Amino acid sequence: MAAKQVKQFDPVKTLHSIEEQFEMFQILNEEGEIVNKDADPNLSDDQLTELMTRMVYTRILDQRSISLNRQGRLGFYAPTAGQEASQLASHFALEKEDFILPGYRDVPQLIFHGLPLHMAFLWSRGHYLGSAYPEGLNVLFPQIIIGAQYIQAAGVALGFQKRGIKAVAMTYTGDGGTSQGDFYEGINFAGAYRSPAIFVVQNNQYAISTPRELQTAAKTLAQKGVAAGIPSILVDGMDPLAVYAATRDARERAVNGEGPTLIETMCYRYGPHTMAGDDPTRYRTSDTDNEWEKRDPLIRFRKYLEAKGIWNEEKENEVIERAKEDIKEAIKKADAAPKQKVTDFMKIMYKGDMPFNLQEQFELYTEKESK
Amino acid sequence: MAQMTMIQAITDAMRTELKNDENVLVFGEDVGVNGGVFRATEGLQKEFGEERVFDTPLAESGIGGLAVGLTLTGFRPVMEIQFFGFLYEVIDSISGQLARQSYRTGGRYNAPVTIRSPFGGGVATPEMHADSFEGIVASQPGLTVVIPSTPYDAKGLLISAIRDENPVVFLEHMKLYRSFRQEVPEEAYTIPLGKADVKREGTDLSIITYGAMVHESLKAAEVLEKEGHSVEVVDLRTVQPLDIETIIASVEKTNRAIVVQEAQKQAGIAANVVSEITERAILSLEAPVLRVTAPDTVYPFAQGENAWLPNANDIVATAKKVLTF
Numbered sequence: 001m002a003a004k005q006v007k008q009f010d011p012v013k014t015l016h017s018i019e020e021q022f023e024m025f026q027i028l029n030e031e032g033e034i035v036n037k038d039a040d041p042n043l044s045d046d047q048l049t050e051l052m053t054r055m056v057y058t059r060i061l062d063q064r065s066i067s068l069n070r071q072g073r074l075g076f077y078a079p080t081a082g083q084e085a086s087q088l089a090s091h092f093a094l095e096k097e098d099f100i101l102p103g104y105r106d107v108p109q110l111i112f113h114g115l116p117l118h119m120a121f122l123w124s125r126g127h128y129l130g131s132a133y134p135e136g137l138n139v140l141f142p143q144i145i146i147g148a149q150y151i152q153a154a155g156v157a158l159g160f161q162k163r164g165i166k167a168v169a170m171t172y173t174g175d176g177g178t179s180q181g182d183f184y185e186g187i188n189f190a191g192a193y194r195s196p197a198i199f200v201v202q203n204n205q206y207a208i209s210t211p212r213e214l215q216t217a218a219k220t221l222a223q224k225g226v227a228a229g230i231p232s233i234l235v236d237g238m239d240p241l242a243v244y245a246a247t248r249d250a251r252e253r254a255v256n257g258e259g260p261t262l263i264e265t266m267c268y269r270y271g272p273h274t275m276a277g278d279d280p281t282r283y284r285t286s287d288t289d290n291e292w293e294k295r296d297p298l299i300r301f302r303k304y305l306e307a308k309g310i311w312n313e314e315k316e317n318e319v320i321e322r323a324k325e326d327i328k329e330a331i332k333k334a335d336a337a338p339k340q341k342v343t344d345f346m347k348i349m350y351k352g353d354m355p356f357n358l359q360e361q362f363e364l365y366t367e368k369e370s371k
Numbered sequence: 372m373a374q375m376t377m378i379q380a381i382t383d384a385m386r387t388e389l390k391n392d393e394n395v396l397v398f399g400e401d402v403g404v405n406g407g408v409f410r411a412t413e414g415l416q417k418e419f420g421e422e423r424v425f426d427t428p429l430a431e432s433g434i435g436g437l438a439v440g441l442t443l444t445g446f447r448p449v450m451e452i453q454f455f456g457f458l459y460e461v462i463d464s465i466s467g468q469l470a471r472q473s474y475r476t477g478g479r480y481n482a483p484v485t486i487r488s489p490f491g492g493g494v495a496t497p498e499m500h501a502d503s504f505e506g507i508v509a510s511q512p513g514l515t516v517v518i519p520s521t522p523y524d525a526k527g528l529l530i531s532a533i534r535d536e537n538p539v540v541f542l543e544h545m546k547l548y549r550s551f552r553q554e555v556p557e558e559a560y561t562i563p564l565g566k567a568d569v570k571r572e573g574t575d576l577s578i579i580t581y582g583a584m585v586h587e588s589l590k591a592a593e594v595l596e597k598e599g600h601s602v603e604v605v606d607l608r609t610v611q612p613l614d615i616e617t618i619i620a621s622v623e624k625t626n627r628a629i630v631v632q633e634a635q636k637q638a639g640i641a642a643n644v645v646s647e648i649t650e651r652a653i654l655s656l657e658a659p660v661l662r663v664t665a666p667d668t669v670y671p672f673a674q675g676e677n678a679w680l681p682n683a684n685d686i687v688a689t690a691k692k693v694l695t696f
Contacts, residue, residue, distance in 0.1 A: 099443065132477020140443065141475050145467055151433045152468070155440015162396075162422060163444060182463075185433035192428050348474050349513055351481035351536035355565060355612035358512075 022220040022234045024266060027241040030295050032303025034241075041245040045310045051092050051240055052301055052311055053319050055084040058108040059298060060323035061117075062271070065124075069275040073331065075125040078105040079271030082238075085297035086202045086265035087172075088112065089240035093247035094170055097138060099156045101149040101171040104142040105202075105269075109172070113139055117326055118333035127337055128345060138167075146177045150186025150199060157195035157260065166255045168196045176207025178221045187228040187262055196254035198247065199225075199262045202237060204269040209283035225262035237265025238295040268292035341369050375555040378548040380522035381411050381487075384529035385449060387559045389419045395533060396441060397424045399434055399451030399487075408453060409489060409548060431457050435464020438484045439472065447483045449533055455490035455542060456499035458507065469538040470513030484538045485529070491544035491583055492633060492680050495673040501545070502670045503582075503634035508540045509611035509643075515539045515564050516611040520585035522553040524608055527562030535564060544583045567614035569621065573603035576694055577621040579644050580631035581607040584663075584681065588631050591686035600694055610640040618644060619652050626657040627693050631686055636664040658696035663689045 027036045034040055043051070062081045068074040080087065083105070091109040094100070100113055107120050114137045123130030123141070131141035143149040153171035160167050177183055178201055190197040201221050205212050218224060225232025231253070235246045243265055250261035270293065272278035280289075305311035342365045346358055354362060375383065388395045397415055399407070403426040406413035416424040427434050431452055438448040452461055465486060472482040492501040509516045517532055517539055519525035525543070532539035570585060571592055578588045585606045592602035605621050607613065622628045628648060630641040641662045648660050663681050671679045 101440075128474070128477060131475050133479060135479070140480075145463055148436065148463060148468060151436020151464070152439040152443070154433070155437040156443050157440070158437060159441045159444025159446055162446070165444075169440065181430075182432055182436065185428075185430040186436065188428055188430070189433045189437060345474065348478040351473055351478065351483075355515065356615060357612045 018226060019219040019223060022222050022232075024234050024236050025242050025246060026236040026239050027245060028239045028300055028304055030300055032300040032307065034304075039242070039245055041241060041248060043241075043244070045308070048305055048308070049310055049315070051089060051244070052305055054088045054092070054112055055240065055298055055301065056316055056319045057323045058084050058088060060320050061108065061327065064324065064327045066271065066275060068331065074121060076104070077124055077275045078273065079269060079275070080105060080108055082268045082270040082292065082296070083202055083204060084108070085240040085243050085301075086200070086237040086267045089243035090170070090200055090247040090263070090265070092244050093251050095167065097165070097167040098251075099138040099140075099160075099167065099169045101140045101153045101156065101169060102142045103146070103149060103172050103174065103177070104144055105174070106142060106172045110139050110142070113137065115139065117330035121330055121334040122337055125334065127334075127340060128348065129337055147173055147180030147182035147186070149173065150177070151182050151189060153197050153199065154186045154189040154193070154195060157190055157197035158193050161193065161195050168198055168251050168254045170198045170200070172200045172202060174207060175201065175203040175205065175212045175215055175221060176210065177201065178224055179215050184224075184228070187225060187230055187260065190260040191228040191230040194257065194259035197260040198250045198254060199260060200247075201262065201264045202267055203264050204267050206269070206273070206283065208273045208278060211283070220264060222262060222264035228262075230260050230262055232262040232264070234264045234266065237267030238297045238300070240297055240301050268295075341365075343369055372554045372556055374552040375522045376549045376552055377519070377522045377525045377543070378409060378411055380526040380555045381529055381543060382413055382415070383555065383557070384526045384533070385412065385415060386418065388449070388530060388533040389415065389423060391559065392447060394445060394447045395423070395449060396446050397449045397451070398427055398437070400427060400429055400453045402426060402451050407451065409545070411451070411487070411543070431460035432464055435461040435469065439464060439468050439482070442472070442482045442484060443480060447533065449485045449487060452486060452488040454496070454500040455488040455504055456502045458504045462507070465508065465514070465538070465540070466511040470511050473537065474513065481536050482538045483536050485532045486538065486540045487543065488540070489543045489545045489548070491546055492670065492676045493546040493583065495676070496545070498670070498672060501676065503632070503639060505540075505542055505610055506634055506639040509640060513538065514611065515609065516542070517564060517609050518542045518544065518582045519608060520544070520547065520570075520582055520606050522555050524562055524568065524606075526555055527560050528564065528608060530559055531561040531564050534561070539564065542582070546583050562608070565609045565612050565614055567617040568606045568608055569603060569617065570606045571602065571604040573601040573625065575601045575625055575627065576690055577603045577605055577625045577628040578631055578686065578690065579605045579607065579618055579621070579628060581610055581640065582633060584631045584633050587681065587683045588686055590683035591690060594683065594687050595690055600690070602690065607640070613643060613647060615647055615651065618647060622648055622652045623655045626655055627696075628656075628660045629663060629686070629689050629693055630660065631663040631681065633665060633681060635667045636662060637667045639664065658693045661689050661693055
C-alpha cells in the first residue's frame, strides 16, 4: 500500500489562518466598562468630555439636519447617527496639520477640523460657496465618487513625505467602497511608497441596500490591507476608545515613517442612506436595528463618563442647547449667502484667464444677469 | 540650436521644467530607470533623482489620484499615462476630479497638472493603444487639450502646459515621435496654449487640422498646388479651447475650408470646428465645410490600420469637392 500522501500546500488553511487573526478590537464594552485595560489610551478627563461633547453635538446636528431637510431647508444629506465613534473618535486622534479626504457622510469630522457649520449647510444646499473652504483648513470637499478619495489620500500622503512634513492624510469610505478599484489602488500606492496615510473603512453594514456579505467573500474588510502589505485592524466602531486608540497608533507609525494603516470600524447607520428617498425598512429588520442601537457609542460612553463622575445630564443638556443654537445661527448665515450666478461659476472654473470659449459666454451671461 | 526629434524635444521640455521649478514632479509607469516605454523620460531620474522622477504601481486611476493629492500639497505633477488608449482607466481622475478641482474648491485648489500620453495610429500597436480620444477629454470643461505636430511646437507647448495653472492633457502622436528632426532651441521657450499656427499659407482653401494629420495635409497641399490650387494649412495645436481667431481669419481669406482629423467622424474635434465656422463665418463661405476623418468603427487591429486611417489622398479628394463646388 502506498503511503498516505501528505498535502504540501493548503491555500484554504492559509486564508483561514489570516482571517482568524482579525479579531475585533474593543476597549469599552456596551455597558461602558473597560474590558481591555492595557489598551486604554488614558485620555485626560478634559479629553474624554471633549470627545463626548463632540459626539452629542453631532447626534443633535444629525437630528436637526434631517428635520431641516424635510422642511426643504437643507439639500443633500447623509445621516450620521450610529457612526459618531467611528467618525469623531478617529478624527480626535488627528492634529490640525493633518489632511482629511472625506466621503459625503463625513461632514462632522470636517466641522471639528474647523469647517464653519454654515458652509456645511451651503454645501448641502448645493451652493458653490459651501466648498470654498478657508485657507489653512486642511480638508478636501466631501467626495461623491465612492473610493476616489482613497487614491487622492495616497497622493496627499506622498506630498507630505516629499516635503518632510510630519502629518498624515486621513481618508474615509464605507463597506461598499472597499469593492472599488480605487480602494485597492489607494492602499496599494500608499503601501508601495510607505506614505503617511490612514485609511478608514466605516463598515456600517449596508451600501445603500446591499448588505456587507454581498460585497465580498472576505470575512473582514480589514484583512484587505494584508494584500497591500499594510498594517490593518478591525475595531469596534461603536467604541470611541478603541477607535481613538487604533487611529492614534496608526498616526504615530505614519509620522514616524512606517507607512499607512487600514482601519475597519464596525458600526451601523441608524438612518437611511441619504434623505433622498431611501427606505431602510426595505432591506433591514427592526430586530437588527434594535440590536445595534444597544451598542450605541453615546450610551456606553455616557455610562463610562458618568461612572468617572465627569459627565451628567446638565452637561449633556448644555451641549444640546449649544448645538441647537449654533445650528440656528448657521442656517441664518447660510440663508444670507448671495444668490448664485452663472458668472460666479465661470470665474472659479480656471485659475487665471478664462479660455476663449468661456470668456465669450461670460460676456453673454454678464449681460443676461445684469437685467 | 540642436536638431531634435519630437520625443527628444519632449524630454528636453521636462528637463527644462524640472530644473526651473522644484515643485515639478514626473511620474508614471516605467518612467524612472527605464526612461518610459518610448524613452520620453530618458535620463531624467538619473539627473533629478527618485524623489522627483519616479515609477508608480501599475494603475492608471491611481496615477491620476496621486496627481490630485500632490496638487493639494503644492506640487505640479507631470503624470504619464503610458498609452492614451488606457484613458478609460483614469477618466474619473481626469474629468471627474482634476477638471473640477478649482470649481469644487471655490478656486482655492487649482490643479496645475500635465497629463502626458502617447496616442495615434500608424505604428502597429496592439488594441487600445492608438485611439484618438481627444474628443472625450475636450468635451470636459476644465481641461485644456494640446496636440503638437512638430518638435519645435512640442517643446514650447509642453513647457507652457507644465507652467499652466490648470490641468492640461498633452497628447503625443506616436508616429511623430521620431519621424523627423527639426531645429529646437536648447533654452526654455513657450508657445501659448490656445493658439493655432498657420503651417502653410494659401488663398484658395483652408485645411484645418492637428496632430499627424498636419503632415498628411501638407502633402495634400503640395499635390493641390501642382494642380493650381493655393492651400492654407492651419495646425490647431490646442484642440480645446480652439483658436477661433486664426480659424476664422483663414476662412475669411480663402472662403473654403475642410477639417481633417485622424479620429472617427463622430468622435473628434472636427465637428466643433465646423460649428464655429458656421456660426461665425457662414457668409464668407463659397462651399460647404467638409470633413476628412476616420470612419465610425472602433480603431482596427494593427494590420488593418493603414486602410482605415485618413491620408493625403483622402484629403486631396475632399479638397477638390470643396474647390469645385
